[in-house]
Amino acid sequence: MKLSEKIAAYNSPHPFYTFEFFPPRTDQGFENLITRISRLSSLNPIAISITWGAGGSTKERSLDLAGLTQAEYEIDTVLHLTCTNMKHGMVDDVLKAAKARGIQNILALRGDPPRGQEHWIPIDPRFNHGIDLVTYIRSHQYFSSDFCIGVAAYPEGHPDGETDEDKELEFLKAKVDAGADFIVTQLFYDVDRFLHWVKRVREIGITVPIIPGIMPIQTYSSFLRLIKLCGVSVPSSIMSDLESIQHDDQMVKDYGVQLAIDTIKRITTKGTVPGIHFCTLNLEKSVQLVLENLQWAGGSPVTKNKLIAETPGSIIHPLPGSELIITPSSATSSAANALTTKQTADTEVGRGEVNYAATWDDFPNGRFGDYKSPAFGDLGPWGAPVLSRTEVIDEWGSPKTEQDLTELFVRYLHSEITTTPFSPSALSPESLRILSHLERLTQRGWWTVGSQPAVDCGNSTDPVFGWGPRGGYVFQKSFVEFFADEEAVKEIVQKIEKEGQGVVHYFAGNMQGECRSNVPEDGRNAVTWGIFPGQEIVQTTIIERESFLSWKDEAFSIWAEWASFYPPGSQERELLDVVMQKRWLVSIVHHDYRNPGGLWTFLFGGNIAL
Known part of the structure; x- marks a missing residue:
C-alpha cells in the first residue's frame, strides 16, 4: 500500500511510526536481520524503509531485503534510492525491479556526491539531484502512478553546508511541487530549532506529511561520529549530560532512550507532525523501549527491563537481571581459549535469558563486530561520508x-x-x-x-x-x-x-x-x-x-x-x-x-x- 494512502487512513490515538534498516554485508547478518525485522514488526509500524548504498553499492541486497519484507512478510516497504553515481539505465532497472516486487514507495535522495567526480565513473546525466528522480518518476508513463515518493529534508541545513535555510526551503518546495508525497527529515537533537523549521515549511505552502527522523543514541563514540557526518547541532545541556556518562555505555544508551522519548513527546503535541521515522541502525532494543514507554506499542512498558526514571530529561536505568551472574574469574577461564570453533550443534547467538536476541549486539565495539549481527557493516544514515x-x-x-x-x-x-x-x-x-x-x-x-x-x-x-x-x-x-x-x-x-x-x-x-x-x-x-x-x-x-x-x-x-x-x-x-x-x-x-x-x-x- 502507498504510504500516503496509509497515512491518510491512519486512525489511532497515537502518531504512527516507521523503522529504517540497512542491508547487512554478510549472508548471516542478512538472515538475522530478517528475524529482527519480524520481531519489530509486532510493534505495528506503518511501514519500514530499506537504505540504498551510494551508487547502488548495495543494490542487490537492498532489493532483496525490500522484496522479502514487502512480498513475503507483507510489511509495506519504502525503498531508498539515490541518483548520484548511478550508471545509465540503473534507475529504470531498479524501479522495474521494485514494481515487480510489489514495492509502492520510494524515498528519492540525491545521495553522496560522486567520489572524485572530475575523473571517476560517469553518472547518468538525467540524475544529479533528488528532484530529478522525483520528476522522472512522475513524468514516466510506466512508473508515474505506481509509486508514492518521499524526499529528504534537513532542518539544520544540508550537511554540505552550501546553501542557507531560505534556499534549502526553496529546494524542498520544488521537490514537493514536482510530485513528492511525504518528507522524511535528517536526525536532529535541537527540538526548538526543529519546531521553528516545521513552522517555516508550512508557511511557504508545503502541506505533505513531515516525518521527523529520530535515532536513539547507542554509544557516545557513534553519537559523535553521526553528528559530525550529519552536521547537526547539539544543545549544550545534552553534550554536558553525555560527557559526564561517556564511559558507561549502558547509561549512554539509557540516556538515548529517554532523550528520544522526550523529543517525540514535544514534537508530536498538537499535531505538529503525524508520525516518527526511527533510524534503527539495525538494532532493536532502544526503539522497542522508546515505543513501550510512550505506550504506543500496546500496553505499559516492559517489565523485564522496566524503566525506573519517569521525569523528562532524567536518565533511565534497566533493572539488573538476576538469571546469570558471571564473575571475572569464571569469565577469564571460559574466554581465554586461543580460538573457539563452532560445534555441529552450535546454539543460536543471543539465546541466553539475559543476552537474548534483542540485545546480543547492543554494545558494538570495534570495526569487525560479529559478522552474524544484523548491524554488521553499518555505513551510517543514507550512505558513507565522502x-x-x-x-x-x-x-x-x-x-x-x-x-x-x-x-x-x-x-x-x-x-x-x-x-x-x-x-x-x-x-x-x-x-x-x-x-x-x-x-x-x-x-x-x-x-x-x-x-x-x-x-x-x-x-x-x-x-x-x-x-x-x-x-x-x-x-x-x-x-x-x-x-x-x-x-x-x-x-x-x-x-x-x-x-x-x-x-x-x-x-x-x-x-x-x-x-x-x-x-x-x-x-x-x-x-x-x-x-x-x-x-x-x-x-x-x-x-x-x-x-x-x-x-x-x-x-x-x-x-x-x-x-x-x-x-x-x-x-x-x-x-x-x-x-x-x-x-x-x-x-x-x-x-x-x-x-x-x-x-x-x-x-x-x-x-x-x-
Missing part, C-alpha cells in the same frame, strides 16, 4: 612513490594529519600505548590500518579501554592489521608456522580474492570481550573469515576510491592502482592477552618493555 577532491589533496597530498605513502601513514601516527583513507578519525588513545611498534611496522613499509593492545581485566569505565555498563571488566587480545607486499606475507607466514606455537593466528588477502590463513574454516576468534553483572559474556569484536573478507573487500575498494581523485595517467593514480593490485591486507592476532608485549616480541624478536 570528501571532495580538494579536501583529499589538502589532507593526503599527492603521493607518487611508496615512500610517500609510508610517510603519510607515519604522519598519521604522529597526529600530523587527523585522517587516512582507512581511518576517518584521529588516532585512538589506546593506539598511543603501542605507538612505537606501529611506527616501526609502518617505517618498514607495512602500512598499519588497525590495531589494539592487549588488556587483561580492565575496568569497563576505563576512559581508554572501557565499554559497556559500569561494574564490568573488559579484555582484549592484541592484534594488528597492515598492508604488505607478497614477499612480506610469505615471510610472516613462515614465521608463524615455525614460531607461532598455536598462539598466533593470521589472515592475509588480496584484491584478486586469494585468502591465506591458519585459522580453521569455522574458527571464531574473539579479540574483545566483556563481563558485566547480570549478563552473559559479551564478545564485541570478532575476527573470522567472513568478517575479514568483508573488511578486505572494503579496504581494497578504498584504494580504488582514493585513486579516483587523481587524473588517469597521473603518477598518483598509477601508484595507487599498483598498490591496490599488488598489496595484501594482513591481520595478525596474538592470543595471550595477559602478555602485553607478546605480539610485538613475536614480530620483532627480543624482549620489549611496554
